[in-house]
Amino acid sequence: MIAPVEILTAGPLAGVAHGFLGRIGGVSTGIHAGLNVGIGSHDDAAAVAENRARASAAVLPGATLVTVYQVHSAECVTVREPFDERPRADALVTDRPGLALGILTADCAPVLLADRAAGVVGAAHAGWKGALGGVTDSTILAMEALGARRDRIAAAIGPCIARASYEVDAAFAQRFAADDPANERFFAEGHAGHFQFDLEAYVAHRLAAAGVTRVAMLGLDTYADEARFFSYRRATHRGEPDYGRQISIIGV
Known part of the structure; x- marks a missing residue:
């Protein structure tokens, strides 16, 4: 029996249809087991299509999923x-009802945003x-161009x-320090180098620096929690040939 789709929500987005989904509630099997929505994965295409339909219906029934x-x-x-x-892009915004904006991740950070008063959402x-x-x-x-105000946006x-x-090398850390020396605070010492x-x-900092005053962080580690989430880095460390993708959805 397939478990119901697990939907994680955030307080600042209350009143807006949204959800962060993991791998629970899908039909895929094997290394993609669960709610894999990755069109680019090597999973069965029919299973991916079914998972995407389940995901969209769980968050915004009747809406058309757009990625x-x-x-x-x-x-x-x-x-x-x-x-x-x-x-080719990495974010979407809309003010149109009936559209479910979806972002796929497998370790990267999904960010959902809304100005409820303006009826504008982003992912x-x-x-x-x-x-x-x-x-x-x-x-x-892009949300402001649709009438949103950043002082009203919640994320x-x-x-x-x-x-x-998330272990990185010194060259990686230097990219962030070159952009802003204060970014060093987002890096903790690891083993040599x-x-x-x-x-x-870091993403929360960028939102706050842009003037978004209500930002929630779920604090859930995709790499460490295999039962709930897909992880590109975990799959890579294990030498697995592919990995699943989870989806985060928001709509007006």
């Missing part, structure tokens, strides 16, 4: 109707490249790889 071709960029697109072909995929490049800033600007950062699980990076805290 992008994610490329670890800072690009954000405004969605007015479903795409014929997914654009961003914040891997380290996108986060450093300003994907959340692009999302906020939540969903399950992602935690600092304890390595650091532990707090992606979730």
Whole structure:
């Protein structure tokens, strides 16, 4: 018997249809077992399609799920109707009812945003490249173009790889220090020449610096919690040939 889809929500987004989903509640098997929604994975296409339908129906019944071709960029697109072909971008915004904006992750940070008063929502995929490049800033600007106000925007950062699980080398840390020396606070000393990076805290910092005053962090580690989440890094460390992707969804 397949378990119901597990939906994680955040207080600041109360009143807005949203959810951070993991691997619980899907039909995929093997290394993709659970709610794998990755079109680009090597999972059975029919299983992925069923999982995407289950995910969308669990958060926003009757809505059309819209996702992008994610490329670890800072690009954000405004969605007015479903795409014929997914654009290359890493964030979406809309003010149109009936659309469920979805972001796929497997360690990167999913960010859901809403200005409830304006009826404007956004979703961003914040891997380290996108986060450093300003994907959340692009999302906020695109929301403002639809009538949102950043002082009213609430945001939540969903399950992602935690600092304890995210080891990086010195060159990685130097990229962030070169952008802003204060970014050193997001890195803890690791073994010789390595650091532990707090992606979730960095993304929260970028949101706060942009003027978003209500930001929730779920504090859930995708790498450490195999039963609930897919993880690219965990699969890589195990030498597995592929990995599943989870989805985070928001809609008006």
